Amino acid sequence: MFNSLSDRLTDTFRNLKRKGSLSETDVNKTVRDIRMALLDADVALPVVKQFTGSVRERALGAEVSQALNPGQQVVKIVNEELVSILGGATRRLNLAKNPPTVIMLAGLQGSGKTTLAGKLGYWLKDQGHAPLLVAADLQRPNAVTQLEVVGERAGVSVFAPERGNVFGHDAALESGEGTRSFGDPIDVAIDGVAHARDKGFDVVIIDTAGRLAVDVDLMRQAHDIRMETNADEVLFVIDAMIGQAAVDTAKAFSDGVGITGSVLTKLDGDARGGAALSVATVTGEPILFASTGEGVKDFETFHPDRMASRILD
C-alpha cells in the first residue's frame, strides 16, 4: 500500500531538497504536486484541502533554520502534517477500570470485523488478558459459526446466541452443540457481557452485523448495542481498499453509532491509501490498529508516525 503515493511524494521532495532557497512559487508548486498525489491516492477532498492548506501556510511562514535547508524544512512540515491527519500520537486501547472492558466492532459487511475479533482476542490474550468474543452478528446465517471458527483458531472463547452457552476453546466443556435460537442481537450482547463478568473474562469483543451499504436499521441496532453494553470502545472497522467511499461510510458510522476509533483492514493489499489517510480526519477519532492479512497474527498497533515515515521514505 501507499507505493504510488510514496513514489510521487519522493519525487517531489527530491527536487525540493536540492534547492538552497525556496520562493513562494516553489512552495505553491510543491503544494500542487502534493495535492495531485493525494487525490490520485483517493484521499477525500476535504482532507486534501486541510492538509495542503496547513502545509502551504507553514511552509511560507517557516522560520529560517540553521539545521535544515528550506527543502528539508518543507519535508519536515509535510511529515508532521501527515502524522497529524493520521491521528497524531499513538492511541492505546481504553481499558475499563472495572472489568470487563467492552469493545464493540462495527463496519460494513466484508470489512473484516469477524477476522479482526480473532486477531484482537489473540493479541489481548498474548498480553495476559482473558478475552471473550461475543457473536452479535445474527444477520448472516454463517456469521456465528464463522466467529466460532475464528475463536478456535485464536484460542479464544466465544459466547454465541444460545443463552449461557460458550462455544470455543477453553470453554468447550461447558458448551453443547444444541439448537440455537437466533434471538435479538442486543440481548446477546448484554448476555455476553454478563457472562464475561460471571466467568472472569476481562475484555469482551462484540462482533456486530454489517451490510454491504449503510443501513439505517443496522445502524440503530449497533447504536443500541453500544448504549446497552456501555461499550468502552466502539471500533469502526474499515477496509483500506474502499477508496473514496470511505468518507461517507466513516461519517455514517460516526454519526449513527458513535465511534471511539477505527481499525484499518487489508493494509496488505494494493490500496492506494486514501481511506487510511481520510478516516481519522473524517471521524475525528484516531486509528488504533491495522490488519495486514488473513492470519490471526497479521495485526499491529497503528503508529501514525511510523505510517507517515513509510509514506515519505
Ligand code: GDP
Ligand atoms: P466481516 O463481514 O466484516 O466480519 O468481514 P470478515 O472478517 O468476514 O472478512 C471478510 C474477508 O476479508 C474474509 O475473506 C477475510 O479473510 C478477509 N480479510 C479480513 N481482514 C483481512 C486483511 O487484513 N487482509 C486480507 N488480505 N484479507 C482480510
